[in-house]
Amino acid sequence: MLVVISLLATAYFARDVILPIVLGFLLALTLSPLSRAMLRIRIPHVVSAIALVSATGLLILAIIGGTAGTIAVWSDELPLMGAEIREKLSAMSDAVEEVRAASKEVEEFSGAEGTTPEVIIKQPGLLDSAFDTFTQIGATLVVTLVLATLLLSSGELFYRKLVQAFPTMSGKKRALATVYNIERQVSRYLLTITVINSTLGACLWLYLTALGMPNAYVWGIAAALLNFLPYIGGFIGTMLVGAFAIVHFDTLGYALLAPLGYQILTGFEGQFITPWLVGRRLSMNTVAVFLTVVIWGWLWGIPGALVAVPFLVVFKVFCENFEPLHTVGIFLSGDETAEAPEDASRPLPRQ
Known part of the structure; x- marks a missing residue:
C-alpha cells in the first residue's frame, strides 16, 4: 500500500x-x-x-x-x-428552475443569520x-x-541489452520471448484502436455533414479522441453533440438525429467492430477499466483519462507474460481467462 x-x-x-x-x-x-x-x-x-x-x-x-x-x-x-x-x-x-429557486431561498435564509467573509482570489489574466x-x-x-x-x-538495441543482462541462456530466451510478446500484442492493439477510432471519427463527420451540422469535422476529431475513453467517452460525446445540435437546428426532433446517430455509430463500433478486430485476447475487466479511467483522470486530467486504457493494456499484457504477476493479469482480463505465459522452450518470434 x-x-x-x-x-x-x-x-x-x-x-x-x-x-x-x-x-x-x-x-x-x-x-x-x-x-x-x-x-x-x-x-x-x-x-x-x-x-x-x-x-x-x-x-x-x-x-x-x-x-x-x-x-x-x-x-x-x-x-x-x-x-x-x-x-x-x-x-x-x-x-429545474423551481429547484434552483428553492435552493437560492435556503442559501439566503442561512446567510441571514450571520455574515461570512468572502475571500477573493485574483486569477491570472487570460x-x-x-x-x-x-x-x-x-x-x-x-x-x-x-x-x-x-x-x-x-531498433533492436534494447533487446540486445536485455539479452546481455541475463547470465543464463534459458533466462535470455524467456526474457526475449516475453518482451517480444508484450511488444507485439500492445503495438497491434494500439495501432488497431487508433485506426478504429479514426474511422469512427470520419464516419461521424460524414453523418453530421449530411445532417447539415456546421463544423462537423471538429466533432469527428472529438469523437475519435473521446472513443479512447470506454463507456464514458461515448456518453460525453453524445451529450455535447446533442447540445450543439439543439442550438443549430430549428426543430428539436431533427436536432435529436445528431446524438442518435452518434450513439448508433459508437454502439456498433463497441459491440461488433472492436471485438472482431481486437479479439478476446485483449478483452478487459470493465470495472478495472472504469476505475483506471477515473484514477488517471483525477491524476492528470483529460490527458490522463485518454492514456488510461492503453496504459492498462500495457500493464495487463506485462502481467500475463510475467509469471509472478499472472494472477493480476487474470483479474484484469474480461470474461475469458488470461492465457499462460509463453514457454521459454518455444522458438523465438521472428521480427
Whole structure:
C-alpha cells in the first residue's frame, strides 16, 4: 500500500515530466508495426522513425490548427448557446428552475443569520493563462515526438541489452520471448484502436455533414479522441453533440438525429467492430477499466483519462507474460481467462 501511495503521489506531482514520457512510449509502440513493415522493404529504422514521427507531428499540428479557431469561437458563444438551449427546452426546465429557486431561498435564509467573509482570489489574466497552456502543450508534444523517434530508431538495441543482462541462456530466451510478446500484442492493439477510432471519427463527420451540422469535422476529431475513453467517452460525446445540435437546428426532433446517430455509430463500433478486430485476447475487466479511467483522470486530467486504457493494456499484457504477476493479469482480463505465459522452450518470434 505504501508503494502504491508513493507511486500515485509521484505521478500526481511529477505529471509534467512523466506524461510526455508515457505518451512517447505509447506512440512508439503504436508506430512500431509500421516501422517493422518498412524494415522489410529495406528502409532503415532511423529513416522510418523520422518519417513516421514527422507525419504524426504534422497531423497533430494540423488538427490543433484546424480546430483551435472553432473551439475559441464556441467558448465565446457558450453563454448565448446556453440561453438558446434553455429556451428550446423550456418545457423541460421548469422543474429545474423551481429547484434552483428553492435552493437560492435556503442559501439566503442561512446567510441571514450571520455574515461570512468572502475571500477573493485574483486569477491570472487570460493572455497569461493561454501562454502557459500553449507552452505546456508545446513542451509535452516536443518531448513526446523526440522520445518516440529515439525509441523507434534504436531498433533492436534494447533487446540486445536485455539479452546481455541475463547470465543464463534459458533466462535470455524467456526474457526475449516475453518482451517480444508484450511488444507485439500492445503495438497491434494500439495501432488497431487508433485506426478504429479514426474511422469512427470520419464516419461521424460524414453523418453530421449530411445532417447539415456546421463544423462537423471538429466533432469527428472529438469523437475519435473521446472513443479512447470506454463507456464514458461515448456518453460525453453524445451529450455535447446533442447540445450543439439543439442550438443549430430549428426543430428539436431533427436536432435529436445528431446524438442518435452518434450513439448508433459508437454502439456498433463497441459491440461488433472492436471485438472482431481486437479479439478476446485483449478483452478487459470493465470495472478495472472504469476505475483506471477515473484514477488517471483525477491524476492528470483529460490527458490522463485518454492514456488510461492503453496504459492498462500495457500493464495487463506485462502481467500475463510475467509469471509472478499472472494472477493480476487474470483479474484484469474480461470474461475469458488470461492465457499462460509463453514457454521459454518455444522458438523465438521472428521480427
